[in-house]
Amino acid sequence: MHSDPPDDRDALREKIIGLGETSLHKSYYPELQNRLAELERFRALLDQTYDAIFLIHAETGMLADVNATVSAFLGYSKKELLKKSFIDLVAEQRKARFIEYVRKRSDLVSGSRQTCTTVLVSRDGTEIPMEITVREVTFSGKRYVTAIAQDITERLLAERELRIKESALESSTNGILIADPTGAVMYANRSFAAMFGCEEASALTGRNLEAFFADPAVGGEITAHLLDDHAIVREAVGLREGGSPFHIQVSGSTVLNDAGQPLCIMLIVMDITERILAEQLRRETYAQLGKNIEQFAILGDHIRNPLQVIVGYAEMIDDPFAEKILDESRRIDGFITELDRGWLRSANVRQFLLKHGDGSSSARKIRFRFLNVKEEDS
Amino acid sequence: MIPRNQLDLRKFVAPEFICGRGALELAGRYARNFGMKQVLLVTDRGVRAAGWAGAVADSLTEAGVSFTVFDAISPNPRSRQVMVGAEVYVAEECNGIITVGGGSPMDCAKGIGIAGSSRRDILGFEGIDRVSVPTPPLICIPTTAGSSADVSQFAIITDETRKRKVAIVSKMIVPDISLLDPEPLTTMPRELTVDTGMDTLSHAVEAYVSNASSPMTDVHALEAIRLLTSALPAAIAEPENLDLRFSTLLASLHAGLAFSNASLGAVHAMAHSLGGAYDLSHGRCNALLLEHVMAANYGAASDRYDRIGAIIGGGETTPAERVAAFRRTLGITETLAAAGVREDAIPALAAAAYADPCMVTNPHNLTCEEIERIYDDAL
Ligand SMILES: [Fe+2]
Secondary structure, three states, X not given: OOOXXXXXXXXXXXXXXXXXXXXXXXXXXXXXXXXXXXXHHHHHHHHHOOOXXXXXXXXXXXXXXXXXXXXXXXXXXXHHHOOOEHHHHEOHHHHHHHHHHHXXXXXXXXXXXEEEEEEEEOOOOOEEEEXXXXXXXXXXXXXXXXXXXXXXXXXXXXXXXXXHHHHHHHHOOOEEEEEOOOOEEEEEOHHHHHHOOOOOHHHHOOOEHHHHEOOHHHHHHHHHHHHHHOEEEEEEEEEXXXXXXXXXXXXXXXXXXXXXXXXXXXXXEEXXXXXXXXXXXXXXXXXXXXXXXXXXXXXXXHHHHHHHHHHHHHHHOOOHHHHHHHHHHHHHHHHHHHHHHHHHHOHHHHHHHHHHOOOOHHHHHHHHHHHHHHHHHO | OOOOOOOOOOOOOOOEEEEOOOHHHHHHHHHHHOOOOEEEEEOOHHHHHOOHHHHHHHHHHHOOOEEEEEOOOOOOOEHHHHHHHHHHHHHOOOOEEEEEEOHHHHHHHHHHHHHHHHOOOHHHHOEEOOOOOOOOOEEEEEOOOOOOOOOOOEEEEEEOOOOEEEEEEOHHHOOOEEEEOOHHHHHOOHHHHHHHHXXXXXXXXXXXXXXXXXXXXXXXXXXXXXXXXHHHHHHHHOOOOHHHHHHHHHHHHHHHHHHHHHOOOHHHHHHHHHHXXXXXXXXXXXXXXXXXXXXXXXXXXXXXXXXXXXXXXXXOOOHHHHHHHHHHHOOOOOOOOOXXXXXXXXXXXXXXXXXXXXXXXXXXXXXXXXXXHHXXXXX
């Protein structure tokens, strides 16, 4: 049979009478306090955000609530703000446009989000460009618009700076190519496209930079080198869209993130075809010049040697013409000596040859010979 | 017998209530005052058919308060019905409950409030002081003069799978306001009037002899007995007499205030056990048990029972006999056996009754055997 301990029954009886620890009449107050504390916490969070938050009566446009950031931005107290309509805060020259914007969107489905930019004016007249996200909401059957505004002053400045940099890149006469670390093209400027025979720079996006070298391996080498070394300058043979090769100089660098990892690589490309051709022409000219001088020296020897024989004979014979022959021989020797000397005097040419000559043996021989002449001469 | 001392600590909890003709029409105003925007209107099909749910709905509409009607409720409301109601309450985003009807819709509405705000199964709240989350505002409009659920801290829900009644006792579920209008009582059929009347009498008697009674509850209990025994037979004879109906309603209110604070005893503990197992009318169970429990308890509170007997009056010698004579005049002449109760079921019924929280405040600490004997007597 059942027999509960009397203590249990007594405790139960106490509770039924209403004397138990939790024998309480219903009260919403503890819950209300919890909710209020929750609201206060939430309010504090909202006040901490960098965004200015407005709650606007949808019918009248009057402000229903604002967070502390609004006061901080605009310099009005909350009390003052709640007497204003949102449009009062919009800069005079932007009002018409803003009203038009709101009017156009007033038939939108409730709850959808819209973003616009406008300018708000603070109490002291400072104009603050703002990006505003508006959304219609319904609380307790009343329509409101929430507007969350972000100060975009700095963003606009940064955008302007970026635009300047962008147009500098775009308008550079050097070809500029930006690729991701795998070598896939992210950006190519107009000059690059023109250099490689492509009409639209944007059409190059996504291609691997290997495609721009006559030897595709060079592209890979450059990428690998940049990822390793972060900078490179080298010459290579580029390949145009149509398949024709041309000489280029590539200066590359790697853009790193804060952690030092490569974000992208940038190549500055110059068309050096003309320079390469000029160098080739110069090399060929110097070689020809060297050959000519050697031949000229040989020619001098060929003249002097018979002339010495002639002088020898003329000294030995006693003939009135002998003196004439010797005179003429001295004149001829004088011409040749003068020619040798003339070469010696053209020190610029000699230095130039020393510096830029291709180092062929004929040029060195000539120099040696000239030094001999000089010794004899002095 | 538990000695009584008037210096013992006692508490008296009562809801706000408005009684009188037209009280029902104030439903809309109070709903609005309690901040209700979407009301769950809990009722049953009978009350709806009689037009009282519609009258409350009109009042709500007039006050600009929206509502959803929930009427899928049987007598002896089931836990499943409570949970369905709680689902509707949550789904319809209700923030208040109004119930119009007898004990079943009112108990069910209390259950919906508990389950709806705690989001837990209602059967988990069985016992005393188990409700911790405040329930939504609750407005009660009784259409019977019996259960007094509109002023009490009790909700009795049937655990249909285990065929037993679960008592949820908590000050948290005392309604916020009760609108006591005699008008809806006029459409009660005779049998319902009789059964609910006997429930009222049982409430008053049990509260008066309860070991948790107090001077405050005594006043209400005795007044309930006085009002009921004189008004009920007359109201049965003149069902549309508003004054008589109002007296039975007042009797129920007094009895409710008494038992909600002094609690009940063996009659209700045993009736809950019966109602859970046999799905019998609660008032009828009480009517068939009351005189037998009075007889068994008499020694523990004889002076109090004598006082009750004196109020009821009549030529019989004991208070129990006077109560028996009273119910016979109302036309209740059967026994438990006639209501379908079998003798072999008695031990299980007694065990369940013994465990019922109402048994704690019975003036005499009944053993299971004693309870079995009472069932036997009533058979
Ligand atoms: Fe009852």
